Amino acid sequence: MEKYCSIFLDETRCTGCTNCIKRCPTEAIRVREGKAKIFPELCINCSECVRICPNRAPVPQADSKEILSNYRYKIALPDPAIFAQFKTKYTPHQILAAIAAVGFDGVYEVARAADEVSVAIREFIADHKGEGPWISSSCPAVVHLIQLRFPTLTEQILPILSPVEIAARRAKEEAALQANIPRQEIGCFYLTPCPAQVAAIRSPYFLEKSNVDGALAISSLYSELRVKLAKLEKQEESPVKATSLGLAWGRIGGQTKAVQADNFLTLDGVFNLLELLEEIELDRFNNNVDFLECQNCQGGCVGGIFTAENPFVARVTLRRMTNKLPAKFEPGHEEKIRQYYREGFYNAEKKVEPYCIMSLDQDISKAIYMVEQSEKILKHLPGLDCGACGSPTCRTLAEDIVRGLASETDCMFILREKVQSLAEQMLSLALKVPPVTVVQRQIMKTQQEVLELAKRIPPPLARREPKKED
Amino acid sequence: MKNGTNPEADRDQKICLSFNVEGGNFLAAGEASIRLKHTLQHIGYPASLIRRVAVAAYEAEMNIIIHADSGVLKAEVTPEAVTIWAEDKGPGIEDIGLAMQEGYSTAPNYIREMGFGAGMGLPNIKRCADIFEIETHVGVGTKIRIVIFNKQKTN
Ligand SMILES: Nc1ncnc2c1ncn2[C@@H]1O[C@H](COP(=O)(O)OP(=O)(O)OP(=O)(O)O)[C@@H](O)[C@H]1O
Ligand code: SF4
Ligand code: SF4
Numbered sequence: 162m163e164k165y166c167s168i169f170l171d172e173t174r175c176t177g178c179t180n181c182i183k184r185c186p187t188e189a190i191r192v193r194e195g196k197a198k199i200f201p202e203l204c205i206n207c208s209e210c211v212r213i214c215p216n217r218a219p220v221p222q223a224d225s226k227e228i229l230s231n232y233r234y235k236i237a238l239p240d241p242a243i244f245a246q247f248k249t250k251y252t253p254h255q256i257l258a259a260i261a262a263v264g265f266d267g268v269y270e271v272a273r274a275a276d277e278v279s280v281a282i283r284e285f286i287a288d289h290k291g292e293g294p295w296i297s298s299s300c301p302a303v304v305h306l307i308q309l310r311f312p313t314l315t316e317q318i319l320p321i322l323s324p325v326e327i328a329a330r331r332a333k334e335e336a337a338l339q340a341n342i343p344r345q346e347i348g349c350f351y352l353t354p355c356p357a358q359v360a361a362i363r364s365p366y367f368l369e370k371s372n373v374d375g376a377l378a379i380s381s382l383y384s385e386l387r388v389k390l391a392k393l394e395k396q397e398e399s400p401v402k403a404t405s406l407g408l409a410w411g412r413i414g415g416q417t418k419a420v421q422a423d424n425f426l427t428l429d430g431v432f433n434l435l436e437l438l439e440e441i442e443l444d445r446f447n448n449n450v451d452f453l454e455c456q457n458c459q460g461g462c463v464g465g466i467f468t469a470e471n472p473f474v475a476r477v478t479l480r481r482m483t484n485k486l487p488a489k490f491e492p493g494h495e496e497k498i499r500q501y502y503r504e505g506f507y508n509a510e511k512k513v514e515p516y517c518i519m520s521l522d523q524d525i526s527k528a529i530y531m532v533e534q535s536e537k538i539l540k541h542l543p544g545l546d547c548g549a550c551g552s553p554t555c556r557t558l559a560e561d562i563v564r565g566l567a568s569e570t571d572c573m574f575i576l577r578e579k580v581q582s583l584a585e586q587m588l589s590l591a592l593k594v595p596p597v598t599v600v601q602r603q604i605m606k607t608q609q610e611v612l613e614l615a616k617r618i619p620p621p622l623a624r625r626e627p628k629k630e631d
Numbered sequence: 632m633k634n635g636t637n638p639e640a641d642r643d644q645k646i647c648l649s650f651n652v653e654g655g656n657f658l659a660a661g662e663a664s665i666r667l668k669h670t671l672q673h674i675g676y677p678a679s680l681i682r683r684v685a686v687a688a689y690e691a692e693m694n695i696i697i698h699a700d701s702g703v704l705k706a707e708v709t710p711e712a713v714t715i716w717a718e719d720k721g722p723g724i725e726d727i728g729l730a731m732q733e734g735y736s737t738a739p740n741y742i743r744e745m746g747f748g749a750g751m752g753l754p755n756i757k758r759c760a761d762i763f764e765i766e767t768h769v770g771v772g773t774k775i776r777i778v779i780f781n782k783q784k785t786n
């Protein structure tokens with residue numbers, strides 16, 4: 162499986178400070194030779210490294226606006242989170258008009274597709290009562306986290322396409338019909354709140370190929386949108402077609418509300434997810450929950466790294482805005498969606514497979530041997546998890562060593578011991594041959610100094626006792 | 632290394648892990664099982680199997696924490712199987728037949744308030760295990776042995 166990583170590490174900005182390696186929830190970053198490096202196959206595009214880096218070295222990637230010129234008819238697919246970016250100064254109808262004005266021939270609200278997907282999820286859960294908890298699948302970072310760290314839970318990921326995929330399908334149908342344009346000349350572009358969605362479009366987990374043709378960061382259009390909004394005529398607006406429930410998908414809890422799940426749990430923030438998923442995997446979580454709404458970012462998509470507004474403010478803005486929109490479909494619409502659901506329109510085309518990149522080797526016997534070696538190495542490491550070696554913990558350094566990606570002397574403390582013992586050896590050898598010439602005396606003096614220095618490198622502090630192990 | 636020997640040939644085909652488990656220490660609940668689970672992920676055990684091992688190990692670990700004074704959780708992993716031993720010093724089980732019944736629990740109220748004590752642990756372990764053995768002496772302690780075979784073993 163080819164997995165696209167949408168975080169580019171700009172080495173010219175990286176100082177090798179190691180802040181990011183300790184923050185990455187999947188331990189996907191190492192500092193080697195003074196620069197951070199991301200293992201793309203381990204990265205879930207959660208943006209944590211982007212948030213924590215003091216030097217803005219990890220740069221989240223999205224498409225640039227030039228990509229629009231590849232298509233004759235361009236449709237914007239704005240994420241619901243975009244409506245929360247301008248306080249309550251503008252109505253959602255005005256925001257839609259402004260989006261069209263920055264260079265699109267049409268706009269199809271992702272929230273409108275979210276309305277459909279909500280019904281599909283509700284139906285799916287009803288059809289699979291008691292098989293839950295079903296984990297929401299619209300946040301790609303969550304899906305990747307499960308594939309990577311909780312492979313046994315991949316079966317519980319809701320196999321329903323995400324709103325943006327449905328939006329692209331619908332938008333193309335509509336444009337082909339109404340504007341009479343051949344499909345291949347229609348381009349659909351997601352205005353995305355985060356780089357995880359960019360990765361999901363380039364390497365989709367439910368489809369062979371995405372229906373979406375590109376993804377632009379909301380932040381990259383932000384100033385342009387502000388200008389357009391300021392210049393809008395008062396009456397100039399384009400009516401929002403989504404319900405308030407579809408729009409609510411932009412914040413945590415919105416999906417649950419739209420799905421109308423009875424027994425649910427909402428959870429945001431990747432570290433909270435790590436804890437909860439661990440419990441679910443141990444069957445500790447038999448609370449009769451049918452639906453688990455999981456979002457990588459705090460506050461939901463309004464907390465995505467490509468948004469401009471503070472996520473807490475954005476949440477309030479979105480709530481106020483949605484309160485003014487109808488919460489109900491037009492009569493008959495819901496029945497139509499159910500029909501589509503029964504025909505399989507929303508179904509994932511492929512299964513989300515566990516991602517077995519965690520294993521040290523393909524061959525089980527060899528992997529067992531490597532795990533054993535890494536346990537042995539771990540016993541020699543100081544257990545301080547200081548990160549100075551460039552690996553996030555002593556355990557990961559031990560694994561990196563058996564994988565051949567690092568060496569024991571990357572550990573400062575091991576290096577110190579090695580240097581000290583070498584210096585001692587040199588000196589004792591030198592003492593065996595009494596110095597005669599001035600040069601030899603000088604060499605011996607230097608050797609003595611080296612030994613003194615080696616002794617002054619800090620000792621392995623309190624070597625932590627390996628916890629709980631014999 | 633001796634000359635002419637193949638390092639691949641005499642490497643161990645198993646790994647042994649051992650964790651001390653302290654009775655009553657709920658803060659450490661699950662630590663040993665999660666460690667074991669991660670080890671199996673690194674070994675590349677099939678996902679469905681990892682889940683069974685993790686659940687069984689977790690329930691055994693929790694029984695020591697909830698019901699006993701102290702104990703050890705040991706695991707041996709080979710390409711063919713995972714064997715878990717949970718051995719504790721504690722009150723032992725008076726009636727194993729009863730203890731194995733779903734819903735039977737002697738856990739006091741404060742334990743139930745923490746979400747444990749549904750009486751599902753031992754039946755769950757049995758469900759996950761290919762081999763399940765229990766030996767207990769009242770007033771001395773309890774020993775459990777669980778074996779889960781790797782039927783999907785490749786190579
Ligand atoms: N290691 C042990 N030492 C002493 N008694 C035990 C031990 N393990 C189980 N028991 C006894 O067997 C009973 C049933 O155990 P079981 O694990 O099935 O349920 P539980 O621990 O009470 O609740 P749950 O496992 O659902 O949290 C316990 O309530 C306890 O009386
Ligand atoms: S946080 Fe990471 S990417 Fe940023 S400067 Fe430090 S090491 Fe480099
Ligand atoms: S985006 Fe997240 S998973 Fe990827 S390297 Fe950064 S912190 Fe790690």
Ligand SMILES: [Mg+2]
Pocket residue numbers: 690693694748751752753
């Ligand atoms: Mg129990």
